[in-house]
Amino acid sequence: MAQFTFEGDFEILADPQIKLVESALQKKGFTNGKIVVEPVGQKGDNYIAHVKRFIYEAEDGTTFNMIGKVAPVAEQLRLMMNTMVLFNNEIVMYNLVLPKLNDIQNSAGVTDDEKVRFPACYGVVTEEPYEFILIEDLKEAGFEMLDKMKPLTNESVRLIVKDLAKYHSLSYVLKNSEPEIYESYSNKLSNLWAIVGAEPEAQQFFESGENDLFKMMHDVSDQYKNVVRGSLTQITPIAKKIQSYEKGSKYSVIQQGDCWNNNILFRLEEGKPVDDVMIDYQLSSEGNPAADLLYLIFNCTDHATRLEHYQEWIDYYNETLDHSLNLHGLKANHIFPKDQLDADLKRYGKQMVNLGVLLSSMLERESKDALDMRVMTGDKEKLWENTMAQMNASLLDISTIVKIRQRIMGIIDTALEFGLI
Template identity: 85%
Template sequence: MAQFTFEGDFEILADPQIKLVESALHKQGFTSGKIVVEPVGQKGDNYIAHVKRFIYEAEDGTSFKMIGKVAPVAVQLRLMMKTKILFNNEIVMYTLVLPKLNDIQNSVGAADDEKVRFPACYGVVTEEPYEFILLEDLKEAGFEMLDRMKPLTNESVRLVVKDLAKYHSLSYAFKNSEPEIYENYSNKLLNMWAIMSAEPESQQFFESLENQLLKMMYDVSDKYKNVVRGSLTQIAPISKKIESYEKGSKYSVIQQGDCWNNNILFRLEDGKPVDDVMIDYQLARESNPASDLLYLIFNCTDHATKLKHYQEWIDYYHENLDYFLNLHGLKASRVFPKDQLDADLRRYGKMMVNLGLMLSSILVRESKDVVDLKEMTGDKEKMAGDTTAQMDAKSLDVSTIVKLREKIIGIIDTALEFGLI
């Protein structure tokens, strides 16, 4: 086996994870050298995994970089964060679903600009509690994460909407051509929201967070308070209702599931986005395309941009879905008609608004205000209490509260404007 030395931030790595890094480098043709391990990002960039960059440096100057997602090992932390479920989902996606979708788009001879780009996966560790996913470092190909505190522009959203149309078309093609394998793979993906929402601890957290949001909205119109009131506490029953609709639905796809700023990398030219790639599939599951679209729109854009471009984005999505389905001999009019998309946007509107309100209290926080769940220790009850306490509005500065209020009002205004609630 290769002889490598590790330097830097590698203390949390266990033997199975170190062996995978060495094995991946060996498969690339490297037999010895130094591996420098660096942390990636800052608090608020990734809530579930420890993310590391592995920089291989050979004596002759050759280098090779990979990104590793490392699961936390503390028992109570894993239980609270649903680490096993989330890493299972992403491992299923990177080892089964995405390779299958990539094979499908290659089999029809799609041009490069007609393909979804998936990060190369160099291997995984499935052994608990050492789950580990080793991926291509997309920074080497010119992709970068934009500032998560800034809403996406119309140009950026159009790129992602088109990518979602490509991605969903591949899922429909997979479902159409190999239904039994599709069902087998989709059944391996677990619905995180439904699981979490059914737990008493989660319900208590939702209730507490909802009360915090209402306190921040004390001086706004009742139309906003009425939407916030009961929003988070209804996530559980709405999740169950939607899950029953999705089960066996011919319109369902294997969705990306968590399409927000930090899970979309862009390649820029002259400061403008020209290409994108979606990462992080921990919330992937079988669901409706409308769910991915609304998740993107509510969590990544401001109200002014939504108000101006919402219908344009929906039309653009469906036009591209039809185009890419045609590459596989399918038609959107049969697979997922426009009137069905419109109906499902309304069907999923309430759930996506509720999730948007919940996530807004997390996504608007500066790094210094982020609750870093990965670093928590102690028993499950104490960690839940600590999380709730740190989510309290009293822990936020005035500027963050202003941004949070604006985001909440924007989400509600958009939903009301377009009949989504």
């Protein structure tokens, strides 16, 4: 019988989660040894899950690492955070969608250098409130997270754009070759932005955040103020309209959904990125590829880099999509033509600017100022009050406020420059 001992930061783990870790190790051929559990990242790196590194140490010195994403268990917090929705999305992606897309690549004989890489998944727990996802520790393969406070370079963005195009192409291949399976998977995924503002407290949070941002922009020109006004409060209504339009659209794919710095790991050579892996799929749902592209561009880069390379990125996406589809006997001109991509970028522009404005207030905060919803307690009303209090701009130092303002103005400048709003 396998004998494992746990040490370190494992107090929040429930029996189903511990059993999955042990089972995953047994499947790897390990039967005895120590499992050291360490927290991964710092406040502000992950807003939804507790992320842990499981370091297995065998008696003979053999080691093996895994990463676990642990759902919070407090009922009111789970309701407020839509934990069930987010973990269901990611479980569907890691358990069903990504393995299927990987099978499509393997069946077509796609070479390793042409493949989009997905983290290996060692198992999931679907039982509420103990949702748990156990995946490959990509640090072992040399991948690392870059500084989220620094905009990505053109070289880094091109790597991600290439992977997004490959990823979207696989979704199109699945939709064309096995439409029933594609529909089954997409129906299991939920668009968070279409449901997040349904409760009055959530709408109040958006209104409060929008007012805060508007105060930050008090001395800027009207072109910026006009975009910020209504930006947060319109996220859910616009998302519902988009969701209705995209459902069943021939151009829809299963989106990555949350392509920003902390959800992308890079492998570096001599300090330069040469490979990347997308790691977080909690916001995945059916939608348009343009949304993934703009989400990446607005939330991971600065205006100066966008001004120089935006069109190059769009063209590169289209070229890679066509090349990837060709590997499966399809053509971009028939599946997702360039003129459709250009039209959809404009159609999604307003919503992606809105999300960029919302996320600006979160992504520019130092760790000490970051919202940590995972440790909040109390009833739902108290949770919302605490969230709004923590996010209040009056608590920020002037340098952080300046960075938030500059990020928002840069997003708006980009959108205006390229006719996206």
